[in-house]
Amino acid sequence: MLQKKxxxxxxxxxxxxxxxxxxxxSLFDDKYLTTVGVKIDKKIVTVDQQEIMLMIWDLAGEDDxxxxxxxxxxxxxGYILVIDGTRPKSxxxxxxxxxxxxxxxxDVPVVVALNKxxxxxxxxxxxxxxxxxxxxxxxxxxxxxxxxxxxxLFSELAAxxx
Amino acid sequence: MDTDLSRIKxxxxxxxxxxxxKLRDEINDDGQFSKIVSNIITEALKERSLKDDSIxxxxxxxxxxxxxxxxxxxxxxxxxxxxxxxxxAIRKSISETMxxxxxxxxxxxxxxxxxxxxxxxxxAWRTGKSYSELVLLNTLEFSVEQVFLIHRESSLLIHHQYxxxxxxxxxxxxxGMFSAIQDFIEDSFSTKEGDELDTLRLGDLSVVLxxxxxxxxxxxxxxxxxxxLRNELSRTLESLHRMKKAELADYGGNPEVxxxxxxxxxxxxxxxxxxxxxxxxxWLAVVSILIILAGTGYWNYLxxxxxxxxxxxxxxxxxxxxxVLLDSEYSDKVLHISLLVDPNARSPEEVISTNQENFxxxxxxxxxxxxxxxLVAKRAMNLLQPTGETQLEVRxxxxxxxGRADGDWMRDYASRWPAVTGLTAIDTGAxxxxxxxxxxxxxxxxxxxxxxxxxxxxxxxxxxxxxxxxALSEQITELNALSMEEYGRPVRIEVVGYTDDSGxxxxxxxxxxxxxxxxxxxxxxxxxDESLLESFSAFDHSSNEGIARRITRLIxxxxxx
Numbered sequence: 001m002l003q004k005k006x007x008x009x010x011x012x013x014x015x016x017x018x019x020x021x022x023x024x025x026s027l028f029d030d031k032y033l034t035t036v037g038v039k040i041d042k043k044i045v046t047v048d049q050q051e052i053m054l055m056i057w058d059l060a061g062e063d064d065x066x067x068x069x070x071x072x073x074x075x076x077x078g079y080i081l082v083i084d085g086t087r088p089k090s091x092x093x094x095x096x097x098x099x100x101x102x103x104x105x106x107d108v109p110v111v112v113a114l115n116k117x118x119x120x121x122x123x124x125x126x127x128x129x130x131x132x133x134x135x136x137x138x139x140x141x142x143x144x145x146x147x148x149x150x151x152x153l154f155s156e157l158a159a160x161x162x
Numbered sequence: 163m164d165t166d167l168s169r170i171k172x173x174x175x176x177x178x179x180x181x182x183x184k185l186r187d188e189i190n191d192d193g194q195f196s197k198i199v200s201n202i203i204t205e206a207l208k209e210r211s212l213k214d215d216s217i218x219x220x221x222x223x224x225x226x227x228x229x230x231x232x233x234x235x236x237x238x239x240x241x242x243x244x245x246x247x248x249x250x251a252i253r254k255s256i257s258e259t260m261x262x263x264x265x266x267x268x269x270x271x272x273x274x275x276x277x278x279x280x281x282x283x284x285x286a287w288r289t290g291k292s293y294s295e296l297v298l299l300n301t302l303e304f305s306v307e308q309v310f311l312i313h314r315e316s317s318l319l320i321h322h323q324y325x326x327x328x329x330x331x332x333x334x335x336x337x338g339m340f341s342a343i344q345d346f347i348e349d350s351f352s353t354k355e356g357d358e359l360d361t362l363r364l365g366d367l368s369v370v371l372x373x374x375x376x377x378x379x380x381x382x383x384x385x386x387x388x389x390x391l392r393n394e395l396s397r398t399l400e401s402l403h404r405m406k407k408a409e410l411a412d413y414g415g416n417p418e419v420x421x422x423x424x425x426x427x428x429x430x431x432x433x434x435x436x437x438x439x440x441x442x443x444x445w446l447a448v449v450s451i452l453i454i455l456a457g458t459g460y461w462n463y464l465x466x467x468x469x470x471x472x473x474x475x476x477x478x479x480x481x482x483x484x485x486v487l488l489d490s491e492y493s494d495k496v497l498h499i500s501l502l503v504d505p506n507a508r509s510p511e512e513v514i515s516t517n518q519e520n521f522x523x524x525x526x527x528x529x530x531x532x533x534x535x536x537l538v539a540k541r542a543m544n545l546l547q548p549t550g551e552t553q554l555e556v557r558x559x560x561x562x563x564x565g566r567a568d569g570d571w572m573r574d575y576a577s578r579w580p581a582v583t584g585l586t587a588i589d590t591g592a593x594x595x596x597x598x599x600x601x602x603x604x605x606x607x608x609x610x611x612x613x614x615x616x617x618x619x620x621x622x623x624x625x626x627x628x629x630x631x632x633a634l635s636e637q638i639t640e641l642n643a644l645s646m647e648e649y650g651r652p653v654r655i656e657v658v659g660y661t662d663d664s665g666x667x668x669x670x671x672x673x674x675x676x677x678x679x680x681x682x683x684x685x686x687x688x689x690x691d692e693s694l695l696e697s698f699s700a701f702d703h704s705s706n707e708g709i710a711r712r713i714t715r716l717i718x719x720x721x722x723x
Binding site (some may be wrong): 071 | 313314315316317318319332334335338339340341343345346347348414415416417
C-alpha cells in the first residue's frame with residue numbers, strides 16, 4: 001500500500017486536532033502534541049480504487065510563541081492548512097504558514113480547511129479575503145464537530161498527491 | 163449638621179440604623195472582627211478547599227517557612243513529632259532492602275554452586291575478565307525484538323520485522339515518532355549540528371537508531387544491547403544504500419519496492435539473539451584428550467593393580483598367626499614392611515611365597531612371643547616333645563592332651579608346662595597314661611613264676627638245662643633292673659620248695675628247704691644277685707594252696723611301692 005506523509009498545519013486552536021480525532025486510528029495521546037510538538041496519526045483513504053495510507057502529522061499550532069518546526073515538514077507529500085472561520089487572525093497565520101511551507105517543501109499539494117463550519121453564523125472572515133484564498137487554493141468548509149466534509153478533505157488531498 | 167443628618171437617618175432607617183452602626187464598629191474594631199472571623203474561619207477554609215487547591219498553594223510557603231523556623235529553633239521537637247511515622251518508614255525500607263539482599267544472596271548461592279557457574283569461573287580465569295562481568299554477560303538475556311527500516315526524510319516506515327515475542331503497536335506511527343522525538347530533543351536542548359539521537363532507553367528496553375543518508379534503521383532491544391548490533395545495523399544500512407540507492411533517494415511511499423529487504427532485516431533479529439555455541443567438534447582436542455585419558459587410565463589401572471597386590475600381600479601377612487604388621491611404606495618400587503615375628507611362626511618370606519614382579523620387598527623383623535593358641539601349641543610341642551601317641555592342642559590358652567602318653571614323660575611334663583609362655587592351665591582328662599616298664603615287669607613275673615623244677619621222691623637234686631637257667635637268671639636280673647628303675651628298689655623273689663604228702667612233716671620240711679636252697683644256688687651260680695633270693699620250704703600243704711608235688715617254684719613279691 002502506498003504511504004504518504006501529510007501535515008496538518010494552521011494557527012493555534014483552529015481545531016486541527018479535533019478535525020482528525022474522530023476518524024483516524026490514534027496511537028498517541030494528545031499530550032504528545034503539547035510535549036513533543038507533533039502527534040502522528042494514520043488514515044487510509046481510497047483514491048481511484050487505490051488505497052493510500054496517510055501518515056498525518058498533526059503539528060503544534062503556530063502563534064506568537066510557537067513557531068513552525070520545519071523539521072517536521074520534511075518528506076511531507078502534501079498538507080492541510082486549517083483556518084478558523086471565526087478568527088480572522090487564523091487566516092493571516094495560515095497564509096504565513098503556507099508561505100513557509102512552500103519555502104521548505106516546494107510546491108506540494110495543499111487543501112485548505114475552513115473549519116468550524118457549524119458556527120458559520122459567527123464567521124467574521126472578510127469575503128474578499130475568502131474569495132482571494134479560494135482563487136489561490138482549494139478550500140473546503142469543514143466541521144470537526146459535525147464531521148462535515150472531513151472525509152472529503154483527506155480524500156481531496158490524497159487525490160492530489162503524487 | 164452631623165447630628166441632624168444622623169437624626170434624619172434615624173428617622174428613615176429606624177432601628178436598622180443602629181444595627182448598621184454596630185456592624186461597622188465591629189468590623190472596624192480588630193478585636194471584635196477577629197472574633198467574628200474566628201467563628202467561621204474553619205468552615206470557610208473547608209468550603210474553599212472543596213472548590214479548589216488555592217488554600218494549599220497559599221499556605222504552602224507559610225508552612226515551609228514555619229517548618230524551617232521550627233527546625234531552626236528546636237530540631238528535637240519536630241523529630242519527636244515525626245518519629246511515629248519515620249520509624250515504620252525506615253524499618254520498612256530496611257526490611258525491603260534486606261529482603262532484596264537475601265534474594266540476591268540466594269540467587270548468588272544457587273548460581274555459584276551450579277556447574278554453569280563453575281564454567282563461568284573457568285572462563286573468567288581464561289579470559290582475564292572479572293567473574294561478575296561474565297555472570298552479567300551470561301545471565302542478561304537480550305533479544306532484538308523489532309527492526310524498523312524508516313525513510314529518513316519522510317519518516318515513513320519502509321519495512322518492519324519483528325519476532326513472535328514482540329509487542330508491536332502500529333509501527334507506521336511509531337516510526338514517525340522516532341524522528342519526531344529526535345526533533346523534540348534538538349528543539350528542547352542545545353545540541354551540536356549533526357548530533358543525532360542514537361539510543362532511546364527505558365528500563366531494559368532500548369531503541370538503537372542507526373542513520374544512513376536516506377534511511378534509518380531502528381532496532382528495539384530488550385535487555386543488554388549486543389556489542390555488535392550497531393555494526394550489524396551499519397552494515398545492513400550500507401548494503402541497502404548500495405543496492406537501493408535510487409529507490410531510497412526518491413522514495414514515493416511504496417514499500418513494495420523494498421519487499422526484498424525482508425531477509426536482511428530478519429537477519430538482524432536472528433543474528434542478534436543469543437547465539438548458540440558452535441557445535442563443531444574439535445577432533446584434534448578430542449583425540450588428544452582421549453589419548454591422555456587412555457594413558458592416564460592405563461597408568462592408573464597399573465598402579466591400582468599394584469596397590470591391590472600390595473594390599474593383598476599385607477593382608478596375607480596380617481592374617482598369618484605369629485606375625486604382627488607394624489608399618490608399611492611404599493617408595494621407589496620398594497615395599498618396606500616392619501613386623502613382629504614369633505620364633506615359631508612361619509617367616510614372612512615363606513608366607514608370601516609368590517614372586518613379586520613389580521616391586522621388591524624389604525622386611526624389618528622384631529621378635530615377640532605370640533599368645534595365639536596355634537603358636538602356643540607349637541611352642542609347647544617344641545618344649546615338651548611328646549611321643550607320637552600323644553595329641554597336643556591349645557584351646558583358649560588351655561593345653562589339652564589326648565591319646566596315650568608315657569607315664570615317665572607325664573611326670574616330667576608336670577613340672578615343665580608352666581615354662582611354656584601363653585599357657586594358663588592343662589586338661590589331661592582325655593589322656594591315657596601308659597607305663598611300659600611295669601608291663602614288662604608283669605610279663606617277666608609271669609615267666610618267672612611259671613618256672614617249676616621237678617624232683618624225684620626224697621631227692622633234693624634234679625637235672626636242669628643250663629640254657630634254661632641262664633635265660634631265667636637273665637629274666638630275673640632284668641626284672642630287678644626294671645624294679646630298680648621303676649620303683650627304686652630291688653625285687654624280692656621267694657624260692658619255695660614243695661614235697662608230696664608222703665613222709666613225715668619234719669622230713670618233708672627239710673627236703674623242701676633243701677630243694678629251695680638247691681635252686682637258689684643254681685640261680686646264684688648263673689649270675690643272679692643272691693640278695694634278691696630267699697629260700698623257703700612249703701611244708702604245710704593246707705597253707706600252700708594245696709600244692710602237694712615234688713617241685714620248687716619262684717614267687718615274686720608284689721611289685722608295688
